[in-house]
Amino acid sequence: MKFQSKSSVVALAVIAAISTVNVPLASADEALIAKGKEVSFDRKKGNCLTCHQIPGGTLTGNIGPPLIAMKARYPDKAQLRADIWDMTKRSPDTMMPPFGKYGVLTESEIDAVTEYIHSL
């Protein structure tokens, strides 16, 4: 701080002011992604880490594939949502719980999880 020029301090202050003003607007997407992450990591909700490696998750299982590069894997977000809702449709004997079909997660929780997983 001591060596910082006066103008950069002003610049920082301006940025801070702008971002404060922007917080409530900070895209609905980001809030949804944050909620999706919470639901995915929560042991009583998605508990996805039991089976999947996800960046930032610790002590992850390896029953399912790592969830990375998901946009490449799922160009169609609706397909991702459908798989999370009921993987047994595509893969009848799968280990993956049918989160929507059996009501493990609510529809809005699945929306959020889809948004989050698609962002990985």
Next chain:
Amino acid sequence: MKKNIFAILASGSLLSITPAFATTQAEDIAALKAYFAERWPNVKDGDMSNGAYSLSEDKRINWESMRDFPPYEDHLAIGEEIWNTSFKNGNTWASCFGDDPSKIRNRFPHWNARDKKVETLEGNIIQCQKANGEEPFKAKKGKIAYFSAWLASQANGQTINVVVPQDDPDAVAAYEAGRQFFYAKRGQLNLSCADCHVYQSGYYARGNLLSPVRGHTTHFPVWRGKWARSGGDGFGTLHRRYGGCNSQVRAKSFKAHGKEYSNLEYFHASMSNGMTINAPDYRE
């Protein structure tokens, strides 16, 4: 609506990967042995009674150091004391089980042709107490586990051989019911015992390395770190473990020593035929 779905699931009526045709006990054991031998050519069949510790060097090292100072010695002593204590009516345990404590564990589970049901060791301990006017032990932990563990320890080294009389259709049906239970998807999470202990054994669910079904029953009752941390002394029976593995997939758990779990044990213990008893043991 959601409630309804849940009720159907809880009854375990979704049998999506149960093999479509009935197989015999001998075929089931042979198939499992071949399956695991192919997956882990370097793991000896007999070593699978050490569960997950037969599959991971890291896990094994921790486990071996826990076993250097077994946490359950005092409880085994209580188990022995129970064996040596007569009932108030003067009878002893020998009146139900015969007088050689090393010849008890390995007779269970077995088919009772007269009453047409599977008998389990712990179920018969309770039955013996009731027949003698004693207050029965609690079903899944505490004294029943100490006593059962001591009896099992007296039988260590003996070869498991659960018999399903193939000429008795009721016995075969009880075995088949146990097999169906094991392979049926159940609970809100839609998982079967086989999902975790056949197909995904050797993989990790979180930090838990999933053990193979072969060898599952050789060392019960077990002393589990997790049970000790949840407020008990760590000891639990096989049916306690069934209850835990059912409820973690949000399925209904059944009464210990009731028909469902006794039939399950009949199948499940059969899958360890040919292995040796090594009880009790430590599990994380």
